[in-house]
Amino acid sequence: MKAARRQPVDVTPVWIMRQAGRYLPEYMAVRSKVTFIDLCKRPELAAEVTLTAQSVLGVDAAILFADLLPMLEPMGANLEYAKGEGPIIHNPIREAADVARLRELNDVDSLGFVFDAVKLIRQQLPSNIPLLGFAGAPFTLASYLIEGGGSRHYVRTKSLMYNHPAEWRDLMEKLSRSLIKYLARQIESGCQAVQLFDSWAGCLSPVDYQTYALPYSKMILDAITPLAPVIHFVHGNNALLPLQRAAGGSVMGIDWRINLKDAWDIVGHDVAVQGNLDPVALMANIPTLKEMAEGVLKSVAGRPGHIFNLGHGVFPEVPPDHVKALVKIVHEFPVSN
Amino acid sequence: MKAARRQPVDVTPVWIMRQAGRYLPEYMAVRSKVTFIDLCKRPELAAEVTLTAQSVLGVDAAILFADLLPMLEPMGANLEYAKGEGPIIHNPIREAADVARLRELNDVDSLGFVFDAVKLIRQQLPSNIPLLGFAGAPFTLASYLIEGGGSRHYVRTKSLMYNHPAEWRDLMEKLSRSLIKYLARQIESGCQAVQLFDSWAGCLSPVDYQTYALPYSKMILDAITPLAPVIHFVHGNNALLPLQRAAGGSVMGIDWRINLKDAWDIVGHDVAVQGNLDPVALMANIPTLKEMAEGVLKSVAGRPGHIFNLGHGVFPEVPPDHVKALVKIVHEFPVSN
Numbered sequence: 106m107k108a109a110r111r112q113p114v115d116v117t118p119v120w121i122m123r124q125a126g127r128y129l130p131e132y133m134a135v136r137s138k139v140t141f142i143d144l145c146k147r148p149e150l151a152a153e154v155t156l157t158a159q160s161v162l163g164v165d166a167a168i169l170f171a172d173l174l175p176m177l178e179p180m181g182a183n184l185e186y187a188k189g190e191g192p193i194i195h196n197p198i199r200e201a202a203d204v205a206r207l208r209e210l211n212d213v214d215s216l217g218f219v220f221d222a223v224k225l226i227r228q229q230l231p232s233n234i235p236l237l238g239f240a241g242a243p244f245t246l247a248s249y250l251i252e253g254g255g256s257r258h259y260v261r262t263k264s265l266m267y268n269h270p271a272e273w274r275d276l277m278e279k280l281s282r283s284l285i286k287y288l289a290r291q292i293e294s295g296c297q298a299v300q301l302f303d304s305w306a307g308c309l310s311p312v313d314y315q316t317y318a319l320p321y322s323k324m325i326l327d328a329i330t331p332l333a334p335v336i337h338f339v340h341g342n343n344a345l346l347p348l349q350r351a352a353g354g355s356v357m358g359i360d361w362r363i364n365l366k367d368a369w370d371i372v373g374h375d376v377a378v379q380g381n382l383d384p385v386a387l388m389a390n391i392p393t394l395k396e397m398a399e400g401v402l403k404s405v406a407g408r409p410g411h412i413f414n415l416g417h418g419v420f421p422e423v424p425p426d427h428v429k430a431l432v433k434i435v436h437e438f439p440v441s442n
Numbered sequence: 443m444k445a446a447r448r449q450p451v452d453v454t455p456v457w458i459m460r461q462a463g464r465y466l467p468e469y470m471a472v473r474s475k476v477t478f479i480d481l482c483k484r485p486e487l488a489a490e491v492t493l494t495a496q497s498v499l500g501v502d503a504a505i506l507f508a509d510l511l512p513m514l515e516p517m518g519a520n521l522e523y524a525k526g527e528g529p530i531i532h533n534p535i536r537e538a539a540d541v542a543r544l545r546e547l548n549d550v551d552s553l554g555f556v557f558d559a560v561k562l563i564r565q566q567l568p569s570n571i572p573l574l575g576f577a578g579a580p581f582t583l584a585s586y587l588i589e590g591g592g593s594r595h596y597v598r599t600k601s602l603m604y605n606h607p608a609e610w611r612d613l614m615e616k617l618s619r620s621l622i623k624y625l626a627r628q629i630e631s632g633c634q635a636v637q638l639f640d641s642w643a644g645c646l647s648p649v650d651y652q653t654y655a656l657p658y659s660k661m662i663l664d665a666i667t668p669l670a671p672v673i674h675f676v677h678g679n680n681a682l683l684p685l686q687r688a689a690g691g692s693v694m695g696i697d698w699r700i701n702l703k704d705a706w707d708i709v710g711h712d713v714a715v716q717g718n719l720d721p722v723a724l725m726a727n728i729p730t731l732k733e734m735a736e737g738v739l740k741s742v743a744g745r746p747g748h749i750f751n752l753g754h755g756v757f758p759e760v761p762p763d764h765v766k767a768l769v770k771i772v773h774e775f776p777v778s779n
Contacts, residue, residue, distance in 0.1 A: 260722055260759055267726035310698050310720050310753075312737060344680045344700035361647050363681035383647050385597055389604035400649060416647075422597055 106235050109298060109334040109356050111377050111410035117402060118165035119435040120237070121428060123418030125158035125170045129425055132158065141186045145172050148221035155226050159234060161425075163432050166235045166298075167226060169291070171219055173241035173302065174249060176287050179215040180279075181208045182250060190254075197253030199261070201269035204276045207250070210283035213290050220294040227295030235298055237336075238291030242303035243280040243325070244318040250276070259308045266317050277321040285328045292333045300336040300358065301325060303349075307341020307360075314345050319352045326353030336379055340417060346371045361416025366404040377410035384415045387423040387431065394427060395434050402438045443572050446635060446671040446693050448714050448747035454739060455502035456772040457574070458765060460755030462495035462507045466762055469495065478523045482509050485558035492563050496571060498762075500769050503572045503635075504563060506628070508556055510578035510639065511586060513624050516552040517616075518545045519587060527591075534590030536598070538606035541613045544587070547620035550627050557631040564632030572635055574673075575628030579640035580617040580662070581655040587613070596645045603654050614658040622665045629670045637673040637695065638662060640686075644678020644697075651682050656689045663690030673716055677754060683708045698753025703741040714747035721752040724760040724768065731764060732771050739775045 108118050125132050132154050136144060144150050151170045159167040174192050178184050183195040198204055210216075226236055241249075249255075251262045266273045288299050306318050322337070329335050330353060338358025339349045349357060350372040359368040359380035369378050386397045398413075405411050413435045419428060445455050462469050469491050473481060481487050488507045496504040511529050515521050520532040535541055547553075563573055578586075586592075588599045603610045625636050643655050659674070666672050667690060675695025676686045686694060687709040696705040696717035706715050723734045735750075742748045750772045756765060 258722060258757060260725060260757060263720070263722040264725040267723070267730050307699065311701050311704075312734075313720065342680070342699045344704065362644065362679045364648050367648075367681065383600070383650065385595060385600040386604070388597060388601040393604050397649075420595060420597060 106297060106334070108410055108412045109336070109377050113409045114440060116436045117411055117413050117438060117440055119413040119432055120164045120166040120168060121162065121419050121431075122168075122415055124162060124164060124168060124428075125154040126419055127421035128419055128423040128428070129158060129161065131161055141172075142175070142184075144170070145175055146218045148218055148225050151218075151222040152225035152229065155222070156229055159230065162429055163436075166237050167230055168237040168300075169219070169223060169226065169239065169296065171222070171239070173246065173304075175219075176210065176216055176240065176283070177246065177250065179208070179212065180210055180283060181206060192249065192254055194250060194253045197261075198251045198265070198276070201265065201272040204272040207276065207279055209279045210286055213286045216287065216290075219287075220290055223291055223294040223296055236296050237298050237300055238288065238296035239300040239302055240284050240288050240291075242301050242306065242318070242339075243277045243284065243321040244306045244309070245302060245304045246280050246284075247273075247276055248305045256305075259305065263313075266313075273317065277317075281321040281324045284325050288325065288329050289332060292329070296333065298334040298336065298355075299329065300338055301329075301354065303337075303339040305341070306339050306345065309342070309345070311344055311348060314342075314348055319348055322352040330355060336412075338379070343368065350376060356412060358414070359416065364404060365401050365411075369405060369408070374408065374410075377412065378405070379412040379414050381414070381416040382431075384417050384419055384423075387415075387419065387427045391427070391430050394431060398431055398434045399438060402435065407441050443634060443671070445747055445749045446673070446714050450746045451777060453773045454748055454750050454775060454777055456750040456769055457501045457503040457505060458499065458756050458768075459505075459752055461499060461501060461505060461765075462491040463756055464758035465756055465760045465765070466495060466498065468498055478509075479512070479521075481507070482512055483555045485555055485562050488555075488559040489562035489566065492559070493566055496567065499766055500773075503574050504567055505574040505637075506556070506560060506563065506576065506633065508559070508576070510583065510641075512556075513547065513553055513577065513620070514583065514587065516545070516549065517547055517620060518543060529586065529591055531587060531590045534598075535588045535602070535613070538602065538609040541609040544613065544616055546616045547623055550623045553624065553627075556624075557627055560628055560631040560633055573633050574635050574637060575625065575633035576637040576639055577621050577625050577628075579638050579643065579655070579676075580614045580621065580658040581643045581646070582639060582641045583617050583621075584610075584613055585642045593642075596642065600650075603650075610654060614654075615661075618658040618661045621662050625662070625666050626669060629666070633670065635671040635673065635692075636666065637675055638666075638691065640674075640676040642678070643676050643682065646679070646682070648681055648685060651679075651685050656685055659689040667692055673749075675716070680705065680708075687713060693749060695751070696753065701741060702738050702748075706742060706745075711745065711747075714749065715742070716749040716751050718751070718753040719768075721754050721756055721760075724752075724756065724764045728764070728767050731768060735768055735771045736775060739772065744778050
């Protein structure tokens with residue numbers, strides 16, 4: 106929390122995106138008994154995997170176990186997590202007219218399982234460890250709704266955006282107003298900070314991001330930042346960094362494709378940064394991993410406001426011992442701020 | 443060719459990556475009769491689709507119809523283009539020891555079908571239209587060899603790279619020496635310029651690109667640039683632009699994720715640029731497409747050395763009329779240099 110406010114710290118804080126994930130045997134033990142969506146919707150299980158990951162790894166924050174997409178169900182999306190296929194939305198937005206049938210999230214209590222998990226975790230988490238909530242940014246959620254799942258080139262999403270700007274605006278505004286309610290309630294329920302994940306906005310050119318995504322992310326960041334620190338993470342396009350900053354947030358999440366120092370110079374030193382080790386570095390032998398992690402740490406040493414993380418989520422293939430070693434490497438690195 | 447040398451031109455030249463592709467009915471008519479690999483290996487058919495695309499679209503260059511991967515067959519790769527699945531290499535490099543069994547391309551004549559196609563095309567192509575050859579950059583080819591096909595996160599590729607640097611160097615040097623022979627022979631056979639495609643290097647951080655990819659791309663660019671102009675295209679990470687330039691090439695290929703003007707400022711005005719409309723812009727209605735294309739053209743107007751192109755290959759879903767309209771839009775844009 107100090108780093109998010111750019112205050113001096115004794116050790117660089119670290120957490121790992123997707124730290125409660127398939128690479129972790131303690132997670133798999135719980136996950137093997139239920140489906141993914143059940144794990145999301147059963148607060149006691151979501152709390153268990155959240156808490157276990159934090160304590161097993163020794164990281165400086167817990168991140169709520171949840172997914173970006175269940176919040177779309179009360180809005181009308183027919184969501185399924187098919188085995189080995191990732192999420193599928195069976196009633197994607199395919200015509201501009203389909204936008205009208207998406208319902209704004211009025212009854213945020215329909216997502217009570219998320220807020221119950223937050224409360225349970227907060228009760229059991231050591232008081233010096235912050236709990237992070239999160240949600241997908243509107244562009245990322247719109248892509249899922251339109252493509253009906255993951256996508257490589259976002260052909261349908263961009264087609265709607267270019268050819269039906271009024272419906273696009275309607276869709277993005279509905280998502281943004283819904284996200285504000287969802288994130289505010291996460292904070293109210295006990296999260297100390299939240300992350301807005303724009304996993305897919307990196308497919309946009311700067312001009313398109315500015316036109317079709319920034320205004321909606323900004324609406325959310327303007328509303329939520331006064332309530333708690335917000336980490337604003339945009340993945341996949343570092344030419345968007347000045348616009349990512351302009352959209353807002355207390356901490357800029359940086360992917361691994363750019364030197365962290367360069368990224369911080371671009372977004373400005375009056376904001377904190379989070380990142381940015383290549384997640385695949387966790388496949389390297391420990392000396393190489395150490396060299397790479399210390400490369401990130403050294404590049405920004407001496408300036409308060411760095412939260413160490415990967416530049417994207419951790420992979421199932423990663424040895425858990427390497428994640429634990431990484432946390433130790435970060436904590437042992439001498440801070441001079 | 444003038445633009446590649448940064449000489450003034452009357453109209454901005456334009457060609458389209460993957461212009462002889464599945465979106466084009468004239469291509470599909472030929473393709474429907476043979477497999478993809480047959481089309482690559484039958485010079486009279488490869489020539490036909492190359493020439494047809496150029497004349498149907500009215501673009502300012504023909505690009506050899508070929509694929510990045512067949513050159514790996516005489517090196518020992520067991521390559522298949524499975525229906526609807528993209529390329530598969532059935533004997534991927536999975537252990538560091540597998541690198542030893544990859545053979546350097548000594549007998550470049552084993553790829554005679556490529557050079558025969560070049561000769562046939564050059565005979566029939568109008569003399570004022572340059573023919574472009576191409577090859578994959580070593581990092582991109584190494585990724586295919588190691589992953590056995592396309593990849594999302596390059597976990598195997600980076601694991602080899604981080605954990606077996608000596609074998610990685612061996613692999614990259616074999617590929618680079620082979621690529622020099624392959625590209626030199628394309629030029630000797632009648633290509634006026636060539637493009638080095640680094641489709642996947644964008645997954646690398648700047649430090650990793652500099653260590654594991656740049657030296658090998660540079661080896662090729664140093665050898666080939668004296669023979670003919672080389673377009674050096676790196677896709678997916680604009681933080682690599684200064685290193686892409688450092689690796690070499692006469693023209694920097696720029697993807698759509700950055701403003702072209704900003705990219706040119708970064709790589710330097712003493713080199714030409716190619717790009718960089720979002721390929722999905724071709725799904726937009728014509729007025730929006732025009733606005734987007736002219737946005738690219740205007741941003742760099744007045745400085746010789748711009749070759750218009752998409753920021754990546756054209757998609758099968760694109761209406762051919764939109765590609766033709768784009769060529770017209772570029773040709774009608776007033777040049778002032």
